[in-house]
Amino acid sequence: MxxxxxxxxxxxxxxxxxxxxxxxxxxxxxxxxxxxxxxxxxxxxxxxxxxxxxxxxxxNRLAQALRNGQLPIIGCILGDIQNPFFARIAHDIEVLARGNRYNLIIGSSEEELEQEVSLLASLQSLSIRGFIVAPTSDENNFHLVRLIEENVPLVLIDRVVQGIDCDSVAVDNEGGARKAIEYLIAMGHRRIGLLQDDTRIFTSRERLSGYQRALIAAGITPDDRMISISQSTVEHAIDATIRLFSQKIPPTALFTVDSLMTQGALLAFRSMGISIPHDVSLIGFDDFNLATFTDPQITVVAQPVSEIGLAAARLLFEKLSGPSRPPKQIRFETKLLVRGSVSRRTEG
Amino acid sequence: MxxxxxxxxxxxxxxxxxxxxxxxxxxxxxxxxxxxxxxxxxxxxxxxxxxxxxxxxxxNRLAQALRNGQLPIIGCILGDIQNPFFARIAHDIEVLARGNRYNLIIGSSEEELEQEVSLLASLQSLSIRGFIVAPTSDENNFHLVRLIEENVPLVLIDRVVQGIDCDSVAVDNEGGARKAIEYLIAMGHRRIGLLQDDTRIFTSRERLSGYQRALIAAGITPDDRMISISQSTVEHAIDATIRLFSQKIPPTALFTVDSLMTQGALLAFRSMGISIPHDVSLIGFDDFNLATFTDPQITVVAQPVSEIGLAAARLLFEKLSGPSRPPKQIRFETKLLVRGSVSRRTEG
DNA sequence: AATGCGTGTGAGATCGATCTCACATTGTCT
DNA sequence: AGACAATGTGAGATCGATCTCACACGCATT
The missing domain is CATH 1.10.260.40 (lambda repressor-like DNA-binding domains)
Known part of the structure; x- marks a missing residue:
């Protein structure tokens, strides 16, 4: 003191x-x-x-950093801190960083590639070495490639990028989606809707793939009319849900790819007077606090959120202080949390 | 490009x-x-x-910073990014900072004074000038006083500190609480419970004060047995609510001072089989996404969250680039959003 | 006596950008 | 012709911490 x-x-x-x-x-x-x-x-x-x-x-850490070429700060570029999923991750990273006497800079890419690139450049000009990034795009990743070539420690989270050989922490999106769909099928559903965001986004594509595979494995032909695409906000998801369920032959069940879309679907159903699980069954990807407050509670595919940030930060600090080692790719399993939003369907 | x-x-x-x-x-x-x-x-x-x-x-922004004595980074010390209230504020600040070519460092004090002090010191040794802080404590603010004496731009948010003359952005906590309690009284309630967090925290004290004044103004003597104190987490709030409503003569209505406590109360009521608004009426401070998903929807005192971060960032940049000016204290009004969680009470 | 090592210390260079000062040019005016 | 501005440029100092190098001194070994 x-x-x-x-x-x-x-x-x-x-x-x-x-x-x-x-x-x-x-x-x-x-x-x-x-x-x-x-x-x-x-x-x-x-x-x-x-x-x-x-x-x-x-x-003066600035002078020290100028001399030795790096600042004890971790750069973290996420989609949006307001998404509880990222907020939790950011929090965990911050705690671990603090333990290592690092500070944390958080930037929002807002899912814009250009913003991601310029944020990264801005942080690099601060001599920050050490980034945790949830990459926006799967293509045009020269900025990430460059980081790796310059030997800047980098850990990707939530999303993996093809052709980039670096540490990453993600979950088994395809498997998670498949489990959800298989469960719906087992409960007698055949017309299963998918509410999905931009296919540019890695997780979205993987979840779509899990959805399709589960259907095909059960002998159901995927039907584009059962799929609705919207931006990942509650508002857009409401519209997309309404579109999906205004069809002559609407789905009997819906799978949503993230928690904001699940909330949108919930609101849409309420406004349309559709009741869960009586009229339609619902499963969402990513657990969220609201899921247990609704009546019925929402069945979800849960990700081990608390482990993702931790694992990413650990990998990063290994690279920052430890000897060079080959990249590690971590994939966490997901878990289907069965609650009350799915009902058994007897007739087709 | x-x-x-x-x-x-x-x-x-x-x-x-x-x-x-x-x-x-x-x-x-x-x-x-x-x-x-x-x-x-x-x-x-x-x-x-x-x-x-x-x-x-x-x-090299580092070298530039070393030369001119400051880094184009804003330090932001909040209670916890996981609280949606703070997440929203952090997001808004980040957007505005980016517009001014600043980056944002976020630190969590976790409501620990010591952590707040050490974070601030760490950021200062980075030559960061320009802080937005949600101060943990009302006493022992020598670290904040020192900042001001050193002429470091500082904006307090959410909470104001006695005896510190600097920019601040907060809401009318007392007025908000009073409105809520007055409404409950008008609806016939007389035994009104309060679920409150640490009285060290400024907002909590102000909301308590509003609660008490409204009661006294209506000729009701505040009763300590109607007040329960707990940490601001869902889990602690559950316990505190159960304690409050296990009394022989429990409250007929409850006012909770933040959204996490409101959630805790909701869960507690569910586990106790107490139904809203039939058995008990509920009003929470701070609106939250869940509030409109429950049945009935929860009546809350809403803060203009989107304006707080914006206003704070604006004040900070005024100080960073503009000429010196006397401190401004901004207080936003709150709004009672009447939904379905309060019922009229006919007998005492 | 000469050499060597272990110990302790300071002068100065370095990181990269910026700013002050001094020194050139030109052109213009008496 | 001489003086003085306006214009253009470079050498070197500066910010603060760190690191290399050189130089002491003492003590032990040949």
Missing amino acids: HTFEKGEMAQKPATLKDVAAFANVSRATAARALNSYGYVGDETAQRVHEAAEKLGYRG | HTFEKGEMAQKPATLKDVAAFANVSRATAARALNSYGYVGDETAQRVHEAAEKLGYRG
Whole structure:
């Protein structure tokens, strides 16, 4: 704990030079004492430490970073912090970063490639080495390729990019989607709708693939009229759901690819007077706090959110401080949490 | 847009020196051309710009910062990014910061004073000037006082601190709470419970005060048995609610001071078999997505969340770039959103 | 006495961008 | 012709921390 004496307060922060002068040694010696390397006399070291304490010396991380070429900051580029999924991940990364005396810069790409590129460039010009990115696009990833070629530690989360060989942490999207659809099929559903966001997005494509495979495996031909695409916001999802269920022969069940879309579907059903699970069954990808507050509670495919950020941060710090090693690709399993939003369908 | 030619990729970023050498001028001239100040010949400037373009010069913000004493980064210390209230604010600040070519560092104080202090110190040693803080404590604010004395731009959000004269953005907590309680009283309730978090926290105290005043104004004596205190998490709120409603004479209505506690109360009522609004009426402070998904929908005191972050960021940039001006204290009004969780009480 | 090593210290270069100062040119005015 | 501005440019200092190098001194070994 520090004490601040009056009159000392408005001072500029003490520099190493100040400390050295106060302890009557050179800057070099002061640095040696404070960072404990090289030879320093015991008594001298003592004097330097006292001086540093006295002056409240904290060091200028900027100058340090300029010298050694990197700033102890992790750059984190996510889709949107407002998505609870990313918020949780960001929080976990921050905690782990703090433990390693790193700070965390968070940027939102808002799912725009251009924004992702410019954010990354901006952070690189800050000499930040060490990024955790949820890549927006699967193509045009020269900016990520460049990072890797420059040997900048990089961990991708939530989404994996083809042809980029680097650490990544994601979940088994296809398997998760397949489990959901298989369950719906087992409950007697055959006309199963899919509410999906931009196919540019990796997770969305994988979940679509799981959806299709499960149908085909059960001998059901995928039908484009059962699929509705919208942006991943509650509002857009409402419209897309309404479109899907205004057809002459609507689906008897719906699978939504993320929690915002699940919420949209819920609202759409309410406004259309469609009741769950009586009129339609629903499964969402990604658990969310609301899912257990509704009546009935919503069956979801849950991801181990708490492990994703943690794993990503661990991988990153391994790269930052450990020796070079081949990239690791982590995939977590998902879990189907059966609650009350799916009912058995007896007739077709 | 840049193009990256092969073989050029793994290079270290180009420095001003490189650009100068390439354009056959001194570093000083190159700097003048790129930052357009002082006298530079037209043709020389042209050459420098071409060289910069060619080499992909981006400048080292670290070196710039070291020189001019500050980094174009805003430090943002919040209670927790996982709280949607703060997530929204962080998002809005980030957008505005990006517009001003600033980046945003987010730190979680986790409502620990010590953590807030150490985060702030860490960010200051990065030469960051410009903070937006949701202060944890009302006392022991020497760290904030020091910032102000050092003339570091600071904006407090959500909470105001006594005796600190600086910009702040908050809402009318007392008025909001009063409106809620007055409405409950008007609906015939007299035994009104309060579910509150740590009284250390500013907003909590103000909301308590509004609660008490409304009661007194209506001639009802505040009763400590109607108040339950817990940490602001869903789990703690559940326990606190159960305690409150296990009394012989439980409240007929409950007012919760934030959205996490409202959720906790909701879960507690469900587990106790207490139905809303039949058995008990409920009003929460702070609107949240879940509030309209429950049946009945929850009546809340809504804050203009989207304006808080915006206003805070605006104030901060005024201070960062504009001339000195007296501190501004902004207080937004709250709005009672009447939905379905309050019923009229006929007998006492 | 000469050489060598272990220990302790300081002067100065370095990281990259910027800014002050001094020095050139040119042109213009008495 | 001489003086003085306006214009253009470069050398070097600066920000703060760190690291290399060189130089001390003492003590032990040949």
